[in-house]
Amino acid sequence: MRHLYLIGIGTGNPEHMTVQGINALNAVDVVFIPDKGEAKTGLADVRREICARYLTRQDTPLIAYDVPVRQTADRSYTQGVDAWHADIAAVYEQMLTDNMAEDGSAALLVWGDPGLYDSTIRILQRVLARGNVAVDYSVIPGITSIQALTASHRIPLNLVGKPVEITTGRRLAASFPALVGTAVVMLDGEQAFAKIEDPDAFIYWGAYLGTDDEILLSGRLADVAPTIAATRAAARARHGWIMDIYLLRKGQDFDD
Template sequence: MQHILVIGIGAGDPDHLTLQAAKALARTDVFFILDKNEERQDMIRLRRQILTEHGRPGHRVVGVPDAERDRTTPAYAAAVDDWRSRRADLVEQLIAEHLGPDETGAFLVWGDPSLYDSVIAVVDEVLARGAAAFAYEVIPGISSISALAARHRTTLTRVGRPVQVTTGRRLARGFPEDVDDVVVMLDGRAAFTEIDPEGLEIFYGAYLGTPDEILAAGPLEETAPRIRELREEARARKGWIMDSYLLRRSESGSTEH
């Protein structure tokens, strides 16, 4: 039977690769890459470097342009469903045309495949359609959230308290009232500048694990303008940005008090 691997390769540092991921890379016959636009070619180069170092001799790499997602429509959920369906079309075609009987194919996922990534859902959709039959497994990776906490030498949780992982879209509605620690991902609007900063600290990271890494931390009211300036400069220079951050209530403002 054909076999598919969904491999988490870390947040951007080649050394984030786990031993399990390295072993998975070494047993893969063909790697499928859904290419992003030209602005992210440095990420594609890094992925190919990982394959050169850890891929088995004679492995193949097949890339196709990724499906574009409508980011302007207010119908967010419908747009994501449509995007995933078109990605499933691409994945189904890649497997049919490039994966031989009893071969292993793999998709490389930045960070961890279980965290705000669509590849698992796409592979599930391909299987549900019934035209392809294969076994698949997911190899976890070091997420940007783990890398963020490590780079700031902090923890995501505090004793007896939960942490919430959310998006910039959700944060823009306001800091949650019933939690003290919130990790924010997929924030294209700098939502941390749109909420009441009183009593909040921020631990920010962009391009984590790469030579372009940006780190900043401090009281949100004082630090937010500097982070926004750093983000805008980096986006203008590179054409894209991947960032995440932890927002934390101070002990005096905690819901535990």
């Protein structure tokens, strides 16, 4: 049966690759690289750099595939994502059928860790459910943007004995700080931190983590929120895109 390795590649620094990931990369017949839409962000370049650095057989085929664009018009968020995943599943199915022998192996390089705010696993499960192509798969964990953020800021993720919520900008206001003392916010296009009015909250923000362009800012939220918003806007304009993440904290170790 075909075997697909979903390899977590970390978040921009090729040195985030684990030995397990490198070994899997070197065990496969072909490597799939998402290209479309990622060209402008340099994300495809990181994947190519990883292949150039770590592939011991430089003749391993790298096959680029187009990622369909999510349609948002006339549909709810959930409907849009569902239809988008169906489109990607169709691309995967074709790609696996066309480029893998029935007993062949391939790698798909997944940003960060495949289990965190990434749908590669669930889209592959759709492909399996369709039943048109026989494929087994393994997941190789990767360094997440959360780990990259806390490591760069040199902080622990959690307060002693306290929970952490991982959420999106859309949902932040529903939980922080009323329900959780630590929230990690990903996929925030609306800068939801700017709407949190809490004088005691602290923020640790990072953009382009792991890359040469990494930016870090931290401080009392009320003091640094305007600086983060301005820095984010300027960086986004300069690069044409941005990937950022932040941790909001209220409270201290041993404060209860």
